[in-house]
Amino acid sequence: MVVSHEVDDRGLAELRRPRDDLVSEVVVGRDRFTLDHGPFHSWERTLQVDGGRDGTHRVVETITYRTAVAVWRPLFALPLRWAVRARRVPWWAPPDRLDARATRVLCLLACVQVVDGYLGTVITQTITFASDEFGRGDTAQGVTLAVVRLGIVVALGVVALADRRGRRRLLVATALAAVAATALGALSPGLWFLGSTQLLARGLTMGVGILIGVFAAEELPRGSRAYGVSVLALCAALGAGMAVWVLPVADLDPRGWRAVYLVPVVAIPGLVAVGRRLPESLRYTANIGSEQAVLNGNIGGRRKVEGYRLLCWPSPRSSCWYSPPRPVSSRTTS
Known part of the structure; x- marks a missing residue:
């Protein structure tokens, strides 16, 4: 310039x-x-x-x-x-100036968050189409969505490993597993199979969301953490919106809804690239081999819960609340 x-x-x-x-x-x-x-x-x-x-x-x-x-x-x-x-600070900049590392971490986490937002939305957008193909009614839809919410158990299992296996490795592995579990739903022979794959996929997706929140909280300066959470929430909304963009494909054929579950496969190379470029959390690196980190494991657990609450509150695809199935003409993202 x-x-x-x-x-x-x-x-x-x-x-x-x-x-x-x-x-x-x-x-x-x-x-x-x-x-x-x-x-x-x-x-x-x-x-x-x-x-x-x-x-x-x-x-x-x-x-x-x-x-x-x-x-x-x-x-x-x-x-x-x-x-x-x-030569002035723009209105869209964070309150505390970010350095190159924090900026890179936030941007890479935002990429994962877009995928996470998409994965967390597919079941609520396609449940009616799937039920029509399998000849199931509203009761079966409600039971399926309720069972999917039990994926929180999977999410808790994922985040329990974060202090032992590291944030970066677990984040990328969980995101890839969530994509695979979602894609498996495209092969569903019945609503029970779709619900089972989504129970796993949504649990992994929630785990990814929690890990992203923890990662951001540990990397961003104190005065810019709320800013970071807001940016990540916007990226989750973008991902959820992408699921809606693809949804018209489901109207082309009774089995067209399955394509919505295959779209995330194209994100696999991107997730692998993020895994190569994303550094490990500074907080985790500093605590490797520290007995004090083990003694303070309850603090890490509380941080994960706080990160989960912060991320799920503004997220349009949050699994914190159950939304009953609605008619095709009024589907919304839960």
């Missing part, structure tokens, strides 16, 4: 001052600044000053940077460019 300025002595002094807005700079030479702290992998700003006779200066400001927003870079390209040019 190249920006031209015509400024007086006061304006020149301002340009030569290290920035402390969206990014924090440090001086590395005359009219040259580099990254001190901010959501960038790299940052460099240089000034080329030509003095005028009337007390004005023509300044060519050159800024090169590489953001840490991972696959979300196209979404943030213009907003970041405007914020960098304006």
